[in-house]
Amino acid sequence: MLFSFLNHLEFEKRYSEHTLSAYRRDLTQFEDFLKGAFGLEDPSEAGHSEIRAWMVDLIEQGLAATTVNRKMATLKSFYKFLHRSGEIQQNPTYKVRSLKKPRRLPAFIQETAIDKVLDEWVYSEDFEGQRDRMVIEFLYLTGVRLSELIGLRWMDLDLQKGEVKVMGKGRKYRIIPLSKSILENIIRYQKLFKETFSNVEESDYFIVRNTREPAYPMLIYRIVRNQLDLFVQTSKRSPHVLRHTFATHLLNKGADLNAVKDLLGHASLAATQVYTHNSIEKLKAVFEQAHPKA
Incomplete structure (x- = not known):
């Protein structure tokens, strides 16, 4: 599933190698979390509660809201792909909401x-x-x-x-x-x-x-x-x-x-x-x- 999804991003969405690496890293981390916390080998078996648990775990690790939101965006894209492909019946990220993040103004040079x-x-x-x-x-x-x-x-x-x-x-x-x-x-x-x-x-x-x-x-x-x-x-x-x-x-x-x-x-x-x-x-x-x- 992961291989098919990354192929979809590379050849259909035409994402850069940098972006593909970020997606691959996020999904690998999520898979490791599912195995360690819930004993799930297949990400397609994860539901909203497991995804929410990973989100909480990332927050507790002290990651910035922007980083957590990016990882959640990766999962949303992944499960949307699985849903459209018929691999899953329901998208477990449907109710996942992004964290509020402080608005940071871009730094610039005078x-x-x-x-x-x-x-x-x-x-x-x-x-x-x-x-x-x-x-x-x-x-x-x-x-x-x-x-x-x-x-x-x-x-x-x-x-x-x-x-x-x-x-x-x-x-x-x-x-x-x-x-x-x-x-x-x-x-x-x-x-x-x-x-x-x-x-x-x-x-x-x-x-x-x-x-x-x-x-x-x-x-x-x-x-x-x-x-x-x-x-x-x-x-x-x-x-x-x-x-x-x-x-x-x-x-x-x-x-x-x-x-x-x-x-x-x-x-x-x-x-x-x-x-x-x-x-x-x-x-x-x-x-x-x-x-x-x-």
């Missing part, structure tokens, strides 16, 4: 700080130094996710049109425009790439290690953290913070919310609206500073 990261820090002129700069610049100026940057190949970049084709969640493509400044730096990086590795193949990954092999998540995390440590005060220094910063700065400059949604590759407007809070807070600050009766 414009003055990101300007220092890009303009004041002296990056070495060798391939590694210019690659590191490109990582920071590309994440901030396009808003791509970490996984999207790692999967990017040279063939996805159209330097003539000034745009990049990105494969996002659900293996859906979107087009992101490239600014004049980043285009110039991409061309410079491309030249250095060619000098370092003798040539540039269309199938080459855009961001690579010194061995020409594709970058891996921890390398990108390390690059971002090392650069942001020098100028940024916030405790969050991850690649995703640069994505948050991209969205927040666009909205602060008056960008249309729907346009930002499309640039980020969000499926719904609700996921983008969280960034509007930061813009509203900025408006409040301007009001309080400038209005005589504030």
